[in-house]
Amino acid sequence: MKKWMTVMTMSAVLLGAATGCSNNGNSGANGGGNATNDNGEASGNSGSGKPVELTFWGDWGGEGQKQFETMVDAFNKSQDKIRVKYVLQQDMITKFLTASTSGGAPDILFWDRWRTSLYAPKNVLHPIDDLLAADGLSRDDFYSEALKELTYGDKLYGLPLTVDARALFYNKKILADAGVEPPTTWDELEQAAIKTTKWNGSKLEVAGFSLGDPGLFNMYLQQAGGSMMTEDGKTNFNNEQGKAVLTFWDRLLNEDKVYKTGFEQGLGEGTDAFVTGKLAMQYTGPWMLSTYKKYGKDLEFGIVPPPVGPSGDKGSVMGGFGLVIPEGGKHHQEAWEFIKWWTANKDNALLWAKTSLNIPGYKPALEDPFFKDDPFWKPFLDTLEFAKIRPAHPGYSVMENDALIPNLQLFQQKKQSIEDTLKKSQQRGDQLLQDNADVK
């Protein structure tokens, strides 16, 4: 309750500002457009004088903060008109919300892309279509799925900074000992998992394949040839494809017994089941590369794109971050210069990639041998070719977390049948999608 109270207080304090805003909500959006022009001129004038100071908010601390600061410093050195400063905000989204109403919004914001469908309709982000067109940047240079995730209505709200997708990590030694090749289909995956699993009585010693994250349902559904949602905003998994996924899981868990519920829960980095050789194969993303590479010879692993489903369908879920310009920022044009420099320039995108070990959203940077010739990056690049973003519905994450995953967990623990699981997930999911659809 305490936390809640603080928040309400905050809201109360902001009440004046909020009501003020709702009065001129529309004019504010229009005003933003004018402000851009003004600033454009202003920056022209200030070229000879003091540089424009920009604030860049992000919620990456530690290593991430250093990586951001490397980029910011490089940008500041590259010209003398704009000075960017990175500010670490632990509770960034909440602060951004209050700042948007009270006028303290930053100029550039580090953005978890899937949030776009929830925030863009509220006019807190500045559309960049005009800026993009004015500079003649081509949309084809970016992953189209990532741009789609930054789009609401017909407007684009930012550029992708990183892209990621899950692929299959496998322990080379365990697979070699069991005499199996890295799988390319569901059937091969099942066989490889069976052969690499080791039980000692009732104790699972080596799990062949991780089924610990029911949140990956989306990915399996794509591999089975399905999709999570229909065009008109309803769930789309209570069908043959959904059934195929759950039948596959059921076989792996209960007949082949290649995994045990809760097996990996709570294992931190040093005790990660994959690192300690207790797990032969798992789906995970490029963010684990630096961790796993640290173990060098002790952990020899390989990566292949996700195995295809029964009819040969490929599937993986694309995620990642972008940079956006808050509507409340005062220097839209300068903020755009910074974003463009970072995300739409081959050298800088590559510098970012090498600094942070992320895959940039700018495709020309991926032509570099750093990516093309690397056995760890290559499978991810291949996977990204067909990876799809999560449906851009403001209620999607709630549907997934509160309707689908709980039911999948009950299913994994044999508490309900495949039919019930899909039916309940659909009913509850449709309800949640509907409840959270209205964001205007």
Add this chain to the structure above:
Amino acid sequence: MSSMGKLNQHQARTAYLFITPTMLLFVAFTIVPVVMALYLSFTNYDVVSRMDFVKLDNYKRLLQDELFWTTFKNVAFYSVIFVPLNILISLGLAMLLNFRRYGVKLFRTMNYLPTLTSAVAAATVWIWLLHPEFGLVNNLLGYVGVTGPAWLAQTETAMLSIILVTLWQSVGSNMVIYIAGLQGVPDYLYESAKLDGATAWDRFRYITWPQLRPTTFLVSTMSIIGALQLFDQAFVLTQGGPGNVTKTPVYLIYQQGFNQLQMGYASAQAFVLALAILAFSFINMRISKSEEPIV
């Protein structure tokens, strides 16, 4: 007499002066937000772009919201087990450690230590201890030939695990409150009871327990409130899973408010929760009053 009145007046004025800062803070940070939240619960407030009056829409939606009532069932189950155990264990510990003997302070400190750890850090360590294959708990069970469950991942044991972890963390501070209460029980009561031939149980039943009534009331009320507001531990230990069995109202309120930006609806949920807390505290007060008066 008149001088006394003056003194009283003077004292009263000073007293008001002293409590003014606190009251101002209380009004600004508690009363105003509560009234605001009540108002917001009738709007579609989203922090940024809108705050229209929507009458009872939020509350109507609440009635349809199965998950919200599931979370209430979850914390109800939690409270029914947690609150009595909390009182029982902390009182038991307090009575064990309420002696003036060499080394007893060490044991008091040790029992109090879990309270000092941050909820999140402690929960993280417990995740480790409760790991099905490599955790200490199941390893110990393994020595006696029992295959322990996947404590946090199974629907049957997830809530029990949370109860255990939160108990471990909260009995320490309640123990201190009880020790203070026990030391406030006058010795002559026990002495005269002993002279009258009361057994140890009689002395507990007719002296200690009634004398501790205000303490028990405090402890039980605080645990009821804490139980209904369960959040951190449940969030860290299980993220509300498996199958929603450990999701709590505060978790939902947070999610609706901050992730979905539906502050209006979240306020409505918060108000229902506040009413529930009020109702249970009231029942608790009634039960506590209905017991026989102190001596």
